[in-house]
Amino acid sequence: MTVDGPGALESPAEAAFAQEVASGEPILEVRDLIKHFPLTKGVLFKKQVGAVKAVDGVSFDLMQGETLGIVGESGCGKSTLAKVLMNLEPATGGSVKYKGEEISKLSGAGLKAVRRNIQMVFQDPYTSLNPRMTVGDIIGEPFEIHPEVAPKGDRRKAVQDLLDVVGLNPEYINRYPHQFSGGQRQRIGIARGLALKPEVIICDEPVSALDVSVQAQVINLLEQLQGEFNLSYMFIAHDLSIVRHISDRVGVMYLGRMVEIGSDLEIYEHATHPYTQALLSAVPVPDPAARESRDRIVLTGDVPSPANPPSGCRFRTRCWLAQERCATEVPLLAVPAWLSGLAAHESACHFAAERGETTPGEQSESG
Structure with a gap:
């Protein structure tokens, strides 16, 4: 039983999430993961006539402290895979384990605990930030959902520290997203992803909408943050050269399935x-x-x-x-x-x- 609020009792899953994982050990284990979107016919009486098999039996491990690159052409299921891992889309079948605990069927407090430890950086820095909120509100919003991470009086300082970590002026805290360039907006998205001190960050094509010079800055920032905070990345991208630069291992997807996985040298040279x-x-x-x-x-x-x-x-x-x-x-x-x-x-x-x-x-x- 889990009770929300101060002094809440931890469930066995939440207790497991607090355990440390040794470097080189799997922090995320995915087995036979399936996500099918139903195809229906009719207006009043809808009948399922098929399914779009966006993800259809994907298996892999993400090790502690590593970067796993996921590549493949458009429509192969990369972004759907990311959403299912975050439980933004419910899995049709299969298993997703975080620190040995099944998370694909979680809801409520259990899912809230998982999302504190697994965060996401979205593809488009123009649409992933609310234009009506200041940068301080955007980065500080996770603290409203997880108040135990930063007490109310410390949140402004915490947000300014995050801005400094991602290479932005802490004095920009009261500015709005439209006042920033594309690369700066993506840095704001990364700062938001770091706010809750997660262990895993899923990057869904985080540099595809940026200029080449800005891409290099964001990639270098991600590598620097990985060393500082001991993060594990799942990095989804189309650009094979970027994936090779940042990834320890690479998985290749085709039509909803993983067709090859290995180290960057194994994939690119062999x-x-x-x-x-x-x-x-x-x-x-x-x-x-x-x-x-x-x-x-x-x-x-x-x-x-x-x-x-x-x-x-x-x-x-x-x-x-x-x-x-x-x-x-x-x-x-x-x-x-x-x-x-x-x-x-x-x-x-x-x-x-x-x-x-x-x-x-x-x-x-x-x-």
Whole structure:
């Protein structure tokens, strides 16, 4: 039983949230996470005729103190995944554990305790801040919901300290969002995310709306804050170069599923999934000579609808390695037994191999 207010009794879950997690141990464990949005027909008597499978069986761990980058093309389910982890969207199925405690079904005081420890930085700094509130009110609003973090008399000083931490003048506390540039607004969003001293911050494309020079400033700020406050980040982005710069590990999503996950070196230099290889081949190269000589992978066909994904491997309709097995058997996200070295990381492909190499399975299928 949990009682709100001063002297509240802690539930077992809330007590677990206060425990320390050692560096390198999982702080967030996601298993077979599913989020389907129903498709209905009719006006008065609505009947479900299908579902958009935005997230469909995603599994990964976020370690204490690390940055896990999530990449993939638009519509693959990255932002939906972030919202489900925050419980802004209820999960259709699967499990999300924070410090070993299931949080996907929490509500009330339990959910409030989770959200103090897991915060989010949103994509658009123009719409994520209330234009009618001052910066002081925006950053200080979490203290109204969690008064135990900062007593009322200390809140102004706490907000000014947060502004200073993210590189803004503490005297800006009475200004409004429209008086700031895009990069400054994103810093305000980061300050709001830090207000409750969280352990995990989910960054949903936090720099995609910013200029390149400002992107670098915000990325450097995030790295600096991670060292100062021992934060764990889940960093969602389209820009593969930014993800490589900030991430310890990288997960690649396609049509609601994780298709490959590994360290930044494993993914960028030893990718084994065809989709990851196609993504990396599309990264712009600043050297004109290298740009002309490199071998691009141009995918044919459109991305299938998440309301009606292909059977078996979801990437098979655009994959140059696809065989009959790919249409009938769903590939598991696991380390392929035939790979070694840096290529031996989790990849959801029946014929996982580094680019230009073949696998024993691929040879037997074609032979």
